[in-house]
Amino acid sequence: MLFADDIVLIDKTRSGVNMRLEVWRQTLDSKGFKLSRTKIEYLECKFSDRTHDADVEVKLDARVIPNRAGFNYLGFIILGNREIDEDVAYRIRAGWMKWRLTFDVLCDRNVPLRLKGKFYRVVVRPAMLYGAECWPVKNSRLQKMRVAEMRMLRWMCGCTRRDRIKNEAIRDRVRVASVEDKMWESRLRWFRHVKRRSIDAPVRRCDGLDMESLRRGRGRPKKYWGEVGISPNSFPSSTTPHT
Structure with missing residues (x-):
């Protein structure tokens, strides 16, 4: 066939x-x-x-x-300008779609908060982070992911920003780690997969490209995946027992 x-x-x-x-x-x-x-x-x-x-x-x-100018290929929004803003927005919409499908469970007051958090980690968060291990994200894109996730978690707990409850307290209730830490974990996991491949594999050839010889335009140079994904500055600032 x-x-x-x-x-x-x-x-x-x-x-x-x-x-x-x-x-x-x-x-x-x-x-x-x-x-x-x-x-x-x-x-x-x-x-x-x-x-x-x-x-x-x-x-x-x-x-x-x-x-x-761009199209959807296997769940990824690929743009001709090499940006990922549309892909990040598409992943956030995918997460909200999974959220709406499970609204009756996540917003049921009779369901324990920790069970809601486990349900969120299994159903909603994987849809939001699909393909995120290859993203060279900026702070603005990461902030959009944080805002979307905290809106979901606060809704699960039955509270709003007017209640003046800190984000850390909300995460402690549902036992959910931050989306930033999970993105870092996925990038590091993918980095290990890449390094285990043969040196002749296409993904390893891309990993060895010489980026310094390329001509750069005005402004701050863009970071590539290795600088964002596995640099010491990208490590989580604090360890958390949540998953």
Whole structure:
């Protein structure tokens, strides 16, 4: 059985993408499959100021394939500008969707708070942190995750900000660690998986790229995944018994 869904073709130039697309079309035709002309789209990421094949269009037969600024691929929002703001917002919406599905349990006053916290850790939080181990997050994005999580936890405890209860007290009631600590744990866990792979694996080749030789624009240089995920400055400031 040939599985022909969620396929990504990657190349450095548009001409290369056209060649790969034609090979993929011929391969599907030889197996009796048809390549959908209406669902194909492409995303162009520019890593430098140089342009390649600016006058070349990405086509399948005679049909021009539309260029998108971003799209959803396997639960990730991939943008051409290499930012993750849409992906973070999408994860927060996914967490709220799981929250609404379990509203009757999480907001039931007859359910113990610790049981609510365990239910939250199993159902809601994994939806919010899906793929977060690869995020080079900024403080603004991390703050959005904190705000969304604390709104859920306060709702579970039946209180609001007007009650003037500290966030630490809310977390102690439901025994839930901060989203910042859990994101750090997931990044460190993924880092261990990467280091266990062979040196020839694609993920290890990306890990060894020389970022210092790239031309930087104005302003503060962007941090890459290694600087955010495993640097000593990213470690939790305090240990917590919560999970």
